[in-house]
Amino acid sequence: MSRLAPLGNCHRALRRCWHPVARSSEVTDRPVRVRLLGEAWVLVRIEGTLRAFLDRCPHRLAPLSIGCSQGDTLACAYHGWRFDGAGRCVEIPALGTGAPIPSRARLEAPHGVEERHGMVFLAPEAPLAPIGDVPEAEDASFIAGDLPVLSARASAGLLADNFLDMAHFPFVHAATFGAEDPVVPPLTVSREPWSFVAVNEHEFVNREDPGVAAGIRPLVQRRRVTYRVVAPFHLVLRLDFLDAGGSNVIGFFLQPESDESCRVYSTIWRDDLDGDPGRMAAAVAFELAVVEEDLAIQQAYEDLSLPLDMTAEIHTKADRSTVELRRLLTDLVITAESAPRRDADRRTAGRAAMAGPAV
Ligand code: FES
Numbered sequence: 256m257s258r259l260a261p262l263g264n265c266h267r268a269l270r271r272c273w274h275p276v277a278r279s280s281e282v283t284d285r286p287v288r289v290r291l292l293g294e295a296w297v298l299v300r301i302e303g304t305l306r307a308f309l310d311r312c313p314h315r316l317a318p319l320s321i322g323c324s325q326g327d328t329l330a331c332a333y334h335g336w337r338f339d340g341a342g343r344c345v346e347i348p349a350l351g352t353g354a355p356i357p358s359r360a361r362l363e364a365p366h367g368v369e370e371r372h373g374m375v376f377l378a379p380e381a382p383l384a385p386i387g388d389v390p391e392a393e394d395a396s397f398i399a400g401d402l403p404v405l406s407a408r409a410s411a412g413l414l415a416d417n418f419l420d421m422a423h424f425p426f427v428h429a430a431t432f433g434a435e436d437p438v439v440p441p442l443t444v445s446r447e448p449w450s451f452v453a454v455n456e457h458e459f460v461n462r463e464d465p466g467v468a469a470g471i472r473p474l475v476q477r478r479r480v481t482y483r484v485v486a487p488f489h490l491v492l493r494l495d496f497l498d499a500g501g502s503n504v505i506g507f508f509l510q511p512e513s514d515e516s517c518r519v520y521s522t523i524w525r526d527d528l529d530g531d532p533g534r535m536a537a538a539v540a541f542e543l544a545v546v547e548e549d550l551a552i553q554q555a556y557e558d559l560s561l562p563l564d565m566t567a568e569i570h571t572k573a574d575r576s577t578v579e580l581r582r583l584l585t586d587l588v589i590t591a592e593s594a595p596r597r598d599a600d601r602r603t604a605g606r607a608a609m610a611g612p613a614v
């Protein structure tokens with residue numbers, strides 16, 4: 256069997272997946288450009304409904320993101336062509352009112368665009384995996400804190416790998432976590448077709464617990480760690496504090512923008528802060544410092560891709576969760592490359608039909 260190529264940010268298989276492309280709050284009735292897998296898309300709310308199109312007007316290929324919404328249409332800034340919510344051109348000012356509109360004058364839409372957990376997700380082609388679920392986001396006992404969206408020269412695959420990796424804590428996070436036991440407790444992994452869960456329980460130093468200072472609980476306490484992963488890059492870490500009570504849930508959703516850049520959307524959900532905004536702000540600042548420590552490592556990589564050939568790296572028992580990530584993404588690549596690509600076929604056929612101008 257031939258060896259699989261590494262997974263770069265613009266791998267074709269990633270077209271068959273949902274990706275975060277913006278926070279919901281970033282998308283208004285003013286068009287905004289986002290980048291995904293090396294392509295530019297425009298997002299806009301037309302009369303309140305979220306729409307996404309390739310950021311390219313079919314007339315002279317100007318970016319639609321410099322246009323504007325006008326009533327129930329998106330208008331191109333260059334020659335004023337207007338497109339309805341389905342992407343059909345409904346007006347060409349240079350032809351005057353009532354002139355026939357060329358049938359090919361329509362915008363290219365992705366397979367899907369949806370909003371979930373305060374983010375906009377886009378799937379260029381029919382997705383194989385669902386959008387990663389975060390039940391805590393809908394649970395009224397949790398409060399949410401968003402980290403600022405981070406942009407980095409990084410590989411989404413390597414960032415996902417880093418999020419799941421527990422062996423780096425004492426080396427990369429000494430300034431934030433403090434001294435940690437370097438031994439990684441065994442993880443139990445349960446796999447579904449397009450997701451997996453990895454769990455372990457261990458002792459840790461609970462510096463956040465007010466019960467420690469009050470002498471109610473010891474400094475070293477028990478914690479359950481649960482990683483939830485949905486392909487390709489929807490990751491959630493849930494920390495359950497088994498002695499002090501409460502949970503800290505960290506969402507980590509990655510947008511592979513181009514071969515060399517990623518955006519990172521991270522939100523934390525807590526049910527142990529008594530709804531206190533000051534404690535949540537401190538928790539967000541702590542998590543941001545942790546992510547920046549990770550990015551310092553990730554941005555130093557020369558090769559921005561995740562190896563899928565299992566002989567390209569050395570794997571140990573301490574790497575159980577990151578091995579499963581490689582298996583999951585390998586299955587994604589193999590399935591995407593063997594399954595029919597209906598959207599892509601349709602797009603290719605559409606381009607072939609552009610034989611010549613009827614003017
Ligand atoms: S390029 Fe958009 S209307 Fe001409």
Ligand SMILES: [Fe+2]
Binds near residue numbers: 417418427428549
């Ligand atoms: Fe880390």
